[in-house]
Amino acid sequence: MAVALQALPRLARAPLRPLLRGRPGARLASGMALAEQARMLFENTVGAVLPGPMMHRALSLDPSSGHLKVRDRSFQLRQNLYLVGFGKAVLGMAAAAEELLGQHLVQGVISVPKGIRAAVECSGKQEMLLKPHSRVQVFEGAEDNLPDRDSLRAALAIRQLAEGLTADDLLLVLISGGGSALLPAPIPPVTLEEKQTLTKLLAARGATIQELNTIRKALSQLKGGGLAQAAYPAQVVSLILSDVIGDPVEVIASGPTVASVHNVQDCLHILNRYGLRAALPRSVKTVLARADSDPHGPHTCGHVHNVIIGSNALALAEARRQAEALGYRAVVLSAAMQGDVKSVAAFYGLLARVAGAHLAGVSAGEEKQLQEQAAALQLPDLQLEEALEAVKEAGGPICLLAGGEPTVQLQGSGKGGRNQELALRVAAELGPRPPPGAVDVLFLSGGTDGRDGPTEAAGAWVTPEVASQAAAEGLDVATFLARNDSHTFFHRLQGGAHLLYTGLTGTNVMDVHFLFLRPRG
Numbered sequence: 001m002a003v004a005l006q007a008l009p010r011l012a013r014a015p016l017r018p019l020l021r022g023r024p025g026a027r028l029a030s031g032m033a034l035a036e037q038a039r040m041l042f043e044n045t046v047g048a049v050l051p052g053p054m055m056h057r058a059l060s061l062d063p064s065s066g067h068l069k070v071r072d073r074s075f076q077l078r079q080n081l082y083l084v085g086f087g088k089a090v091l092g093m094a095a096a097a098e099e100l101l102g103q104h105l106v107q108g109v110i111s112v113p114k115g116i117r118a119a120v121e122c123s124g125k126q127e128m129l130l131k132p133h134s135r136v137q138v139f140e141g142a143e144d145n146l147p148d149r150d151s152l153r154a155a156l157a158i159r160q161l162a163e164g165l166t167a168d169d170l171l172l173v174l175i176s177g178g179g180s181a182l183l184p185a186p187i188p189p190v191t192l193e194e195k196q197t198l199t200k201l202l203a204a205r206g207a208t209i210q211e212l213n214t215i216r217k218a219l220s221q222l223k224g225g226g227l228a229q230a231a232y233p234a235q236v237v238s239l240i241l242s243d244v245i246g247d248p249v250e251v252i253a254s255g256p257t258v259a260s261v262h263n264v265q266d267c268l269h270i271l272n273r274y275g276l277r278a279a280l281p282r283s284v285k286t287v288l289a290r291a292d293s294d295p296h297g298p299h300t301c302g303h304v305h306n307v308i309i310g311s312n313a314l315a316l317a318e319a320r321r322q323a324e325a326l327g328y329r330a331v332v333l334s335a336a337m338q339g340d341v342k343s344v345a346a347f348y349g350l351l352a353r354v355a356g357a358h359l360a361g362v363s364a365g366e367e368k369q370l371q372e373q374a375a376a377l378q379l380p381d382l383q384l385e386e387a388l389e390a391v392k393e394a395g396g397p398i399c400l401l402a403g404g405e406p407t408v409q410l411q412g413s414g415k416g417g418r419n420q421e422l423a424l425r426v427a428a429e430l431g432p433r434p435p436p437g438a439v440d441v442l443f444l445s446g447g448t449d450g451r452d453g454p455t456e457a458a459g460a461w462v463t464p465e466v467a468s469q470a471a472a473e474g475l476d477v478a479t480f481l482a483r484n485d486s487h488t489f490f491h492r493l494q495g496g497a498h499l500l501y502t503g504l505t506g507t508n509v510m511d512v513h514f515l516f517l518r519p520r521g
């Protein structure tokens with residue numbers, strides 16, 4: 001455990017070090033333990049997508065004129081700024097907004113996860129906390145990512161603030177993943193309990209986030225553009241930290257400032273698909289029937305400016321820059337890694353062997369199989385050819401980067417998360433069939449929010465040797481995988497040395513995967 005815990009103070013207490021900026025050089029790559037580099041790269045990648053740096057990148061204020069620039073748009077501030085927010089990363093986003101724009105801020109309300117202020121305080125990240133006499137009211141709720149009474153109170157306070165605005169006002173809306181559960185405002189007669197039950201059932205039956213949020217929008221006063229409509233005629237600027245593949249603004253936190261394009265038929269199809277249509281509560285049927293004959297049609301959002309300020313792609317771009325500074329040839333493979341964790345692990349196993357063979361200068365017999373495996377994953381942005389070309393050209397240290405959110409079909413009752421499970425499955429792929437030649441290989445998978453499933457770890461890293469090291473300690477990889485017990489496995493292996501511990505990071509742009517290959521000697 002000692003080794004694993006060493007990582008904690010680095011991320012939790014100190015500002016992240018700009019990692020060896022500037023001069024690349026193979027000397028760096030070879031002089032430093034691979035595991036230490038991987039761990040540092042993860043920490044620094046997360047550090048680049050913390051709410052503060054992203055808000056500073058997106059916003060700038062001219063203090064003399066009061067002009068607020070949000071990317072390419074300009075807004076006049078004159079003590080007319082209001083703020084609302086909901087999501088797992090919103091506390092830090094609000095703190096940065098207060099720091100930047102505080103003198104113009106009249107009032108704010110945010111809805112954030114239960115316990116987040118205590119966790120942030122505990123980790124010493126003062127910059128993610130609001131000022132002592134802040135004008136922003138904070139509600140904590142949605143334990144276990146489900147809407148509850150506390151988040152309902154927050155949603156009502158947010159709606160009230162929005163409805164009181166005039167054409168002279170500017171509403172800043174801070175949005176991040178987890179926002180749907182933190183902004184529940186069911187359309188009567190649907191009750192909070194009914195919404196909770198329906199959300200749970202859809203999620204448990206495997207509905208995608210797109211499907212889940214289509215239903216949430218249809219039953220909500222604020223989702224699907226409802227918040228933007230409540231704020232009209234004020235101008236609305238939404239700053240969005242994406243936790244959904246492809247960064248679709250209408251899906252992230254159920255798009256409260258984006259007009260919904262779905263109709264009742266879409267909802268009924270989804271409910272049918274998951275066998276829920278017949279058992280719908282009467283209230284839900286009433287609201288859906290009403291929406292069908294709504295004379296106002298969908299919300300209009302012409303007064304809204306939606307801006308994505310952070311995403312998985314941004315994290316990967318930073319990881320690539322930092323890996324290059326360490327002397328690696330770095331390539332981003334995909335920011336849309338999804339699909340069953342078993343297929344994703346098989347892909348990484350094959351990729352490591354093919355890339356390793358190229359580096360070792362031996363023939364890569366499995367290249368066709370790799371291409372088939374990649375095609376089966378259907379990743380829209382996969383840069384496989386580019387990556388393999390880079391490996392062939394580089395002939396030296398390589399770092400392949402990807403991100404997204406694979407899915408785990410839970411079968412056992414063990415303790416784990418999708419990152420630890422992916423890492424362990426990659427270890428199982430590489431153990432019996434490691435890459436050929438004298439090449440060191442390391443694979444890391446980590447959740448940028450710092451919490452992988454219901455565990456305290458953010459993820460884990462593995463090498464092809466993990467399976468045999470585990471066997472020497474009496475741990476059988478296949479047995480732990482069959483129980484979905486990856487966390488217990490890594491916790492026991494070498495005293496937890498392969499686990500990543502960062503604590504709650506205060507951000508969330510899905511997961512990142514790093515594959516390092518380094519010729520030995």
Ligand SMILES: Nc1ncnc2c1ncn2[C@@H]1O[C@H](COP(=O)(O)OP(=O)(O)OP(=O)(O)O)[C@@H](O)[C@H]1O
Nearest residue numbers: 408414415416417418421449451452453454484508
């Ligand atoms: N024992 C386990 N082994 C592997 N994966 C697990 C296990 N238990 C839960 N999970 C996975 O963890 C995920 C839920 O955890 P988590 O809260 O980190 O993800 P999330 O709800 O997608 O939130 P976020 O997007 O903010 O990370 C689910 O995808 C679930 O399948």
Ligand SMILES: O=C(O)[C@H](O)CO
Nearest residue numbers: 177178179180252253
């Ligand atoms: O809150 C939500 O809807 C999910 O985290 C996706 O953004």
